[in-house]
Amino acid sequence: MGAGGFLGTKLVKILSEHHEVYPFYHGKEPKVDITQIQDIQKIIDVKPNIVIHAAGMTNVDLCETYKELAEKVNVAPMHSIVEACNKTKAKLVYFSTDFIFDGEKGMYKEDDTPNPLGYYALTKLKAENILKEKSDDYLILRVVVLYGYNGDNSERSYVNWVVNSLSQGKEIKTYTDQYGTPTLTDDIADAVNLLTKNDCKGVYHVAGAQRLTRYDMAIKIAEEFNLNKCLIKPILMKDLNLPAKRPKDSSLSIEKLKKQGILMHTFEEGIKIMRHQTK
Numbered sequence: 535m536g537a538g539g540f541l542g543t544k545l546v547k548i549l550s551e552h553h554e555v556y557p558f559y560h561g562k563e564p565k566v567d568i569t570q571i572q573d574i575q576k577i578i579d580v581k582p583n584i585v586i587h588a589a590g591m592t593n594v595d596l597c598e599t600y601k602e603l604a605e606k607v608n609v610a611p612m613h614s615i616v617e618a619c620n621k622t623k624a625k626l627v628y629f630s631t632d633f634i635f636d637g638e639k640g641m642y643k644e645d646d647t648p649n650p651l652g653y654y655a656l657t658k659l660k661a662e663n664i665l666k667e668k669s670d671d672y673l674i675l676r677v678v679v680l681y682g683y684n685g686d687n688s689e690r691s692y693v694n695w696v697v698n699s700l701s702q703g704k705e706i707k708t709y710t711d712q713y714g715t716p717t718l719t720d721d722i723a724d725a726v727n728l729l730t731k732n733d734c735k736g737v738y739h740v741a742g743a744q745r746l747t748r749y750d751m752a753i754k755i756a757e758e759f760n761l762n763k764c765l766i767k768p769i770l771m772k773d774l775n776l777p778a779k780r781p782k783d784s785s786l787s788i789e790k791l792k793k794q795g796i797l798m799h800t801f802e803e804g805i806k807i808m809r810h811q812t813k
């Protein structure tokens with residue numbers, strides 16, 4: 535599910551090289567609307583070994599404003615999705631977020647205590663808890679600020695926003711006090727491939743190997759893509775009055791992932807890979 539999303543598009547492309555993939559989209563056929571119980575039957579019909587759930591309402595501020603809708607899309611469907619997977623004995627791979635942590639500590643491990651600051655994060659944590667309680671075989675993969683190349687630069691990702699704005703000569707304001715471990719979507723696809731191959735279960739942090747602020751990211755993007763750094767203006771999170779509160783430092787530790795022999799790229803390496811794919 536969510537095959538047409540930012541991450542879903544990359545997963546379909548890379549996992550198709552190793553597996554028989556049956557993508558389900560939201561806006562086009564073959565279609566699955568996860569809020570419709572009868573649509574979940576379509577998943578069972580393909581008799582999958584693994585179900586990958588990358589669908590959801592992902593706009594943090596919209597979730598804060600439309601809480602009921604966020605609950606309807608991000609939480610309620612989990613019950614029927616888990617039941618369907620249990621019935622077919624399929625492993626369920628679910629994507630969660632660094633935002634389930636409050637950002638006071640940083641470099642969070644899988645068993646650190648979550649404390650969501652906003653409603654989007656709360657829905658993701660509720661979904662995680664349904665999986666932990668009801669699923670017979672699951673992987674919860676927590677990812678952070680996704681970036682990657684999907685064939686054009688029009689998608690909503692922080693890296694694309696910076697590249698597009700600077701290319702058009704537009705000034706951008708970005709935070710010097712919000713830290714994360716941005717994650718290359720190609721790395722996530724490789725991690726899904728290996729974790730499922732090794733029949734791993736439970737929670738894994740699948741994040742980039744480098745902790746940096748949004749401002750540092752923008753500077754590195756400008757350097758890699760040869761764009762004008764002077765257009766990047768530093769601001770603090772409190773300077774923008776957005777509906778949803780964000781964690782200050784929601785960087786994730788990937789020690790557990792490394793023990794499976796899975797290596798993630800640094801941000802510098804990742805944007806280099808992305809730029810080469812753009813050519």
Ligand SMILES: NC(=O)c1ccc[n+]([C@@H]2O[C@H](COP(=O)([O-])OP(=O)(O)OC[C@H]3O[C@@H](n4cnc5c(N)ncnc54)[C@H](OP(=O)(O)O)[C@@H]3O)[C@@H](O)[C@H]2O)c1
Pocket residue numbers: 535536537538539540541542559560561566567568569587588589590591592593607629630631632658677678679680
């Ligand atoms: N992007 C990030 O930086 C980030 C960071 C941390 C965690 N994550 C998590 O990673 C996962 C993938 O994120 P993403 O960036 O790829 O999100 P995305 O681009 O917004 O993709 C989500 C997909 O879900 C679809 N969708 C929405 N409502 C649906 C419904 N009722 N039934 C079926 N599909 C529905 C959307 O379709 P429409 O476009 O047609 O609505 C879209 O294709 C999500 O679980 C997200 O919470 C993302």
